[in-house]
Amino acid sequence: MKKLLTVSLLGLAVAAASSAQARDYDNVRIGVDVPYEPMEYRTADGELTGFDIDLGNALCERIGVTCEWVEQEWDGIIPGLMSRNYDAIMSSMTINDERRQQVLFSDPYITMPSAWFAPSSLDISEANEETLAGKTIGVQRGTLQDNFVTDNFSSVAQISRYSTADDMVLDMEAQRLDIVFLDFPIGQSTLLDSEEAEYVVVGERISEPKEYFGDGFGIAFRQRDEALAEQFNEALAELQEDGTYDEIYARYFGEE
Amino acid sequence: MLDISAWFNDLLADNLIFTPTTLGYYWEGLVTTTQLVFLSLVAGLILAVPLAIMRSSKHKWISLPVYFYTYVFRGTPLLIQLYIIYYGVVFIDGIQETFLWPVLREAFYPALIAFTLNTAAYTTEIFRGAIKATSKGEIEAARAYGMSQSLMMRRIILPSAFRRALPAYGNEVIFMLHASAIASVVTLMDLTGAARFVYARFYAPFDAFLFVAAIYLCLTFAILYFFRFLEKKLLAHLRPQNS
Numbered sequence: 001m002k003k004l005l006t007v008s009l010l011g012l013a014v015a016a017a018s019s020a021q022a023r024d025y026d027n028v029r030i031g032v033d034v035p036y037e038p039m040e041y042r043t044a045d046g047e048l049t050g051f052d053i054d055l056g057n058a059l060c061e062r063i064g065v066t067c068e069w070v071e072q073e074w075d076g077i078i079p080g081l082m083s084r085n086y087d088a089i090m091s092s093m094t095i096n097d098e099r100r101q102q103v104l105f106s107d108p109y110i111t112m113p114s115a116w117f118a119p120s121s122l123d124i125s126e127a128n129e130e131t132l133a134g135k136t137i138g139v140q141r142g143t144l145q146d147n148f149v150t151d152n153f154s155s156v157a158q159i160s161r162y163s164t165a166d167d168m169v170l171d172m173e174a175q176r177l178d179i180v181f182l183d184f185p186i187g188q189s190t191l192l193d194s195e196e197a198e199y200v201v202v203g204e205r206i207s208e209p210k211e212y213f214g215d216g217f218g219i220a221f222r223q224r225d226e227a228l229a230e231q232f233n234e235a236l237a238e239l240q241e242d243g244t245y246d247e248i249y250a251r252y253f254g255e256e
Numbered sequence: 257m258l259d260i261s262a263w264f265n266d267l268l269a270d271n272l273i274f275t276p277t278t279l280g281y282y283w284e285g286l287v288t289t290t291q292l293v294f295l296s297l298v299a300g301l302i303l304a305v306p307l308a309i310m311r312s313s314k315h316k317w318i319s320l321p322v323y324f325y326t327y328v329f330r331g332t333p334l335l336i337q338l339y340i341i342y343y344g345v346v347f348i349d350g351i352q353e354t355f356l357w358p359v360l361r362e363a364f365y366p367a368l369i370a371f372t373l374n375t376a377a378y379t380t381e382i383f384r385g386a387i388k389a390t391s392k393g394e395i396e397a398a399r400a401y402g403m404s405q406s407l408m409m410r411r412i413i414l415p416s417a418f419r420r421a422l423p424a425y426g427n428e429v430i431f432m433l434h435a436s437a438i439a440s441v442v443t444l445m446d447l448t449g450a451a452r453f454v455y456a457r458f459y460a461p462f463d464a465f466l467f468v469a470a471i472y473l474c475l476t477f478a479i480l481y482f483f484r485f486l487e488k489k490l491l492a493h494l495r496p497q498n499s
Binding site for chain 1: 343346352361363441443445449452453455456457459461
């Protein structure tokens, strides 16, 4: 009797799991942390735009679903996916092993190095333990840059962690930070193009070691939404094939 | 000592989140939170006593400015005050060149200033209420003895007002401890900052926040116990006599 009960309960559980798996989406809610120029930000009249937004909308259109963008601060963005506040994350998220344990990633849709940015007055040519000793480093909390800096420099330098990239740039302009570590294009559009002060890239752009810097940006889904991820992968391949991807890329990063 | 640390490491061995490193962050957070709350409460208390006396003055030109200050600081969220003091000051032209900058540059001092001004405003109003509630018999008696205004304030009004304010002030202390949780928005690694760091790094909201909630509970318990002790001592005359 007991056995029968267990078996039937198991059967129920399997049925429930498979029905959850088979769920079809006609409206995909996508979590995004705004602003992160030029990947996702708002124009002067409040419209959401950026590389992720345009590409995401193009992907949804190709799949034949509607996209709804849900704003979420970075440090809660994966828990928000788990608790079904949205169905996917498309927010400059680097694919790495730590995150793979939590979420299912699409194929990478762009690769992007990180880089150190500092005021030209800092006058160092390379960021290492010696040159950063005693400095204040800014990072966005919970990013791979945070992990990298925490593991490598927390013994020699002071680390300030911010909720948004904007707050960090503000404190950089206020001269509270000596140097920041950011995704390269974000630093480029927020700091290098800034008219407030003179900023420079310190050292090379960084995309190694892979354990921190991963395999490019991916769209994150819940583990069981394999079908949805597959649809996005197919759509992405098509957009890259027919030139739509290149067009969107050129809109934000110029022609290569 | 070695045994204890070996035992402790064993305990942590199977645990991915609460490693010695993250516990170090929690410890750092505990120190920052305690410092921040303790210093702002002490400074707020020192400010609040003269302000409360001014606030209960009969002269409008003395009491009104204090009323304006307490109204502003009680009427706006602490988070906004912290934002204005931390991010706002950098928009003052040339602030980086003044002697104030080494202080304002660190996140700790702007937070300390915001918390101090905020708690001083609440404490001022708590004390003012207690001063106003001094029974008129005590004041008349003091006058009958020929006490001057300041002597009466020192010997009669303030001591009894402090006693009356004690339970309400104990609440303010606990409120301040919990309000300090917002310090992490200006990059301070306080207890909540440590929890947010662990949360973001391991995607483990329950573990990170439940652990920190337990620490806050312990701190609150210590504060409650301290104030209960004080009340027992200072309000002994109000208890019914048991033979």
